Amino acid sequence: MTRTRNLAANRAISIEDVAKLAGVSITTVSRVINKMNTVKEKNRVRVMNAVKELKFQPSIFAQRLATGKSNVVALVVPRYEGVFYSFYVLELIRGVGTLCDALKLDLLLHLTDTRAPLNIKGVGGIIFADIIGNRHQLEEALQTKIPCVVINNYIEDLDVPCIAIDNAVGAENAVNYLVSLGHRKIAHIAGDTVTQAAAQRFEGYKSALAKNKIPFNEKLVFKTDYSRGQARQAAEKLIKMPDPATAVFVASDAMALEVMAVVREAGKNIPNDLSVVGFDDNPSGLYGPVALTTVRQPLIKMAEESVKELNQLMNAKKKSAFKKIFLPAELVIRESCKALQAPR
Amino acid sequence: MTRTRNLAANRAISIEDVAKLAGVSITTVSRVINKMNTVKEKNRVRVMNAVKELKFQPSIFAQRLATGKSNVVALVVPRYEGVFYSFYVLELIRGVGTLCDALKLDLLLHLTDTRAPLNIKGVGGIIFADIIGNRHQLEEALQTKIPCVVINNYIEDLDVPCIAIDNAVGAENAVNYLVSLGHRKIAHIAGDTVTQAAAQRFEGYKSALAKNKIPFNEKLVFKTDYSRGQARQAAEKLIKMPDPATAVFVASDAMALEVMAVVREAGKNIPNDLSVVGFDDNPSGLYGPVALTTVRQPLIKMAEESVKELNQLMNAKKKSAFKKIFLPAELVIRESCKALQAPR
DNA sequence: CTGAAAGCGCTAACAA
């Protein structure tokens, strides 16, 4: 006896209904919806018409159960304090979301407690947005053989593709620019150095100083958690110093805006009294009285590349060598820096 | 003959493996993992041990195929220009994401082009975050009988639960507060009135004026698209007016911050020269030189409530009456408003 | 309390 089905219930339209209406087998229907070109035009048309008439949409669960494949892409974002207020995460979601849409992938957002084990059953691929205290999650995922891509973090010692931003060079360029303007007393307001990005920006700052033979002065470095509050505190200290810096490189635009606000509140002027460079190219840097000079990160591009890479991995027969790349960050010169008046 | 399986492949652990190891039938395993209390303790323990030993996780696809149910919650966010820079959307994602995590629901983020048909096959429930030009998507979804919840939009004429913020009353309170401080010349910088929230805030502004017998003056209203750029333009016009307003109610904190910046750049003082009330309770309102008085929206609560409601709907046997509720928005008084010196 | 067996809707050999 052939397949029996419960015709009473108001079940959703299934492939069988389509087959019946089109007068073909379910296999043929399957071939049509999977765009296999081994179906006669005549049958193809009949099937397509039946599909249209019944408004048939294949069950993704049945498809996935049958193929063992999944189109779900999980975006894993460590839920550390404050991520949700960051420009960076939104850009990532936007970039990943957009490309997932385009490639017909489903985006699963994992706002993960970094300590919880990742629930990745049924996920076809994973994008780790930064690795902050959740390296074990990445390692576990890798063991399950689910394709993974890491973004915004360059991981040397794990066999996984990485797409990161070249924060060090970006930071170096920023500082070099300040040096080229005649500044030698250059402060740095760093982000939270548990993130690789902040650590690399700090490194870039230091190496630029070294290359320009400017001695590193610890007093000119302020470590923060990336919050505007701590940026404000740092800026207040900065402008009160006896022989203050003439320029500052700030690890994020949000913080740089806060620094500029503090300077103005103190009755001073940007860029005359202090040159400021940010990092991010956050659009809010454009709207203040003085447009912020900053370092643009290709966040959207990074996010999109990660989806492309992951998609290839998910469809690959055998795995190839994993690429690890740095995307360049580019200096965007606007109005918040000025050449030092007095010659050195 | 009983079930045959391809033992060669490196398949994932299945319920059958667990059954074999535990020495029971797959049915019993199924009962255990579904927490049905019709299994003898002894067998339950054996199954649990086998599960642990094999690190078995049931296939969600098979589960869903078998039950016809899905734990996927789609969060549909209209992709209009600028949503991604809004505090509001991030809060929503955060709230929805957190509760989905807690309830073991999968969050699917649909950053939808408002015109594209929604891809909701396999989705167990949908949360519409605001309805902006995508009412048809909501209507289609409703027809498929998939449970839906709408947030941040009160929809009278559709049979769907709504959880919205009482923007009108929130705005009224803000303006009443300014009036209580002696202000009578109160401007309003409105958001994009294609959003219901902005429209309601504008309504609240008008009705507060009316209730206080203050004539409505169109010249004091500035319509924007919620961007800081347009807020800046509005603020510049505002302070240049011959007989300027003494207070302004701004439809978002981000815009209010921009307004305050413009005022300061003009050499004027907040709150002495202009009282400012925002809307959102965006944390960045806290860090400026003058903490912003604003209207707090329970965004996280709204988001969480929507997930709870949806979860109930998804598990309900029969549908009950849909509730439509307004969550109150609360005035948060900080430092950006001042009582008018001269008696009126 | 337990297990056999019939699906759930689809894909992928294999045969025709």
Add this chain to the structure above:
DNA sequence: TTGTTAGCGCTTTCAG
């Protein structure tokens, strides 16, 4: 080209 059929891994009757 097409159709038959055996799974994919789980839930859920229905007997026992």
